[in-house]
Amino acid sequence: FPGIRDELIEYLAKENMPREAQEWYKNNLDYNVPGGKLNRGISVTDTVEILYGRPLDDAEYRRAAILGWSVELLQAFFLVSDDMMDQSITRRGQPCWYRIPKVGNIAVNDSFMLEAAIYHLFRGHFRSEPYYVDLLDLMHETTLQTELGQLVDLITAPEDSVDLSKFSLEKHRFIVLYKTAFYSFYLPVALALYFVSPTIPEVASHESLQRAKDILLPLGEYFQVQDDYLDCFGTPEQIGKIGTDIIDNKCSWLINAALAHASPEQRAILDECYGRKDPEKEACVKKIYSELDLVGKYNTYEKDSYEKVTGLINQLPADGPLKREVFTSFLEKIYKRTK
Amino acid sequence: FPGIRDELIEYLAKENMPREAQEWYKNNLDYNVPGGKLNRGISVTDTVEILYGRPLDDAEYRRAAILGWSVELLQAFFLVSDDMMDQSITRRGQPCWYRIPKVGNIAVNDSFMLEAAIYHLFRGHFRSEPYYVDLLDLMHETTLQTELGQLVDLITAPEDSVDLSKFSLEKHRFIVLYKTAFYSFYLPVALALYFVSPTIPEVASHESLQRAKDILLPLGEYFQVQDDYLDCFGTPEQIGKIGTDIIDNKCSWLINAALAHASPEQRAILDECYGRKDPEKEACVKKIYSELDLVGKYNTYEKDSYEKVTGLINQLPADGPLKREVFTSFLEKIYKRTK
Ligand SMILES: [Mg+2]
Ligand SMILES: [Mg+2]
Ligand SMILES: [Mg+2]
Ligand SMILES: [Mg+2]
Ligand SMILES: [Mg+2]
Ligand SMILES: [Mg+2]
16 A cells, blocks of 8 residues: 555655645545455455466556555545544544544545545556546446435434434335445456456456346345344444444334334334434334344345345356356355354 | 436436435535536537537537536535535525535535536446547546645645745645646636547647647636735625635735735734734735735736736647637636726
């Protein structure tokens, strides 16, 4: 990452940007881009290795890693702004960027500059590739999809006004696919497919991309449902924090599954207790979750989802360009989280 | 614009986005995109007409207008977010978008979706053009440049902490070029040059674009200096508002010109009085502006700038693809503002 960061800062220097602004951008990048788990970025280089069927040499790795960092930059753009919109306090164990006193609202423009970094890097490293325009289209479409998901999330589940009649499993699914699955699951693999497309024929054909999407979106959906489940039923050691989805009025899979099965009496309690800053009301919600056997319903969902995804993977032609291992490696990482 | 808006909303409908989110995006677009003076957007279609040397037919006009609206969308993206960062109250005679009660911080994501609309429209209408990738690169570069200008402006002239030692004519020039001139002056013409490039050879060559930039950036710089001048010396009828640059600690051409010529005593007064919410201190600053004859200095600057730009225009080969009228039409609109 320091190499990528320095490349961006050098551009500013070349444009005669004042030194304190160069320094500012450096701090923005260092504070907000590395420091996560980097799963999304790493899955780009991992996927390229699987498709090539061999380890990458240094030059290949560096180029593929730029695509990986582009996913992390996109995520940083969304996280910096999401924290402002949610008025969150901390992120990755440090204060949210906008809460650094001298930053404040400048964080809005800083988030823009994280997004703009993606296109500057793409242009510098991929402008002459035949798939350059596909990279740009993919990144634009994914960005818009994530913003659509964010919008539906924001107007469906505002932290300060609870209205469970706005919730539904269908809306939950839209939010999860658009806000998370496209950029976290489909994007890294699609970037890798374009990257290897000059040497592996058909790997980034329309059909191949569509198959990858058909597998990765359900996988991403399951990943988020699992995240929602663990927020309530995982131990703090498992999830590294104490879950607050009920208190925060989150449009979680659990509340939507509960709403789908609740009796009128249970529904009345959910309406009264969900999304309130009150541990007793939170406990009432959890009690209904257990009355409705959401653990059992989750296990059924998980089993169905696993079988569906496995089925799709097994339908991939064994000798096709799209190796099954691309997807089984994801599958193992994700389904083992609880197992 | 309704046609363009509906095209965007139809995309959301096709993606099964919940109806209230479609409605939200429609309101975002209607509230923030039209309603300005539309100079930037109109200069795209005007430039195309000049280059073709004839009026556009309906189909041509509609396509060129999409490029025009892309500039207005980019501007809306910047204005919605700028108003949040500046905590402004009104914009174009109505409350700033983020100040609509149910909007609030969601305006951050709404601004993103104004930017994303550009790329969705480009893809829908220009994907098969030979210059498609050039449109994308141009738009990305201009976006980053504007964000760089915004950053320097934000850290040089925060409204709540005055430090005139951060100001200089050099920094003023950077802010003006990057924050305003690239997207308001160069971008519309460059879009028009790409648009006509399939039928007019060499019109969007590297050299031609560079010549356009060499003329349009000084023009944009002058435009902003004039804006800064009128904020203080224009009548409220001329500028449609009461200027507040001195009170708001703006990094205006006037204060930078004053700092460049002030005696130590005058400088001490400027340090004490600039950027304070106090009409008496504002009057002290204006008194120093008049002691330093900033009106005279501005008239000299204007004359020099006009001659420089006119000289560059006259250097354009009379029979080249880049017609002088593209630039003289800008020149007349802008220099006549005060005359
Ligand atoms: Mg959040
Ligand atoms: Mg959020
Ligand atoms: Mg969660
Ligand atoms: Mg402002
Ligand atoms: Mg501002
Ligand atoms: Mg002004």
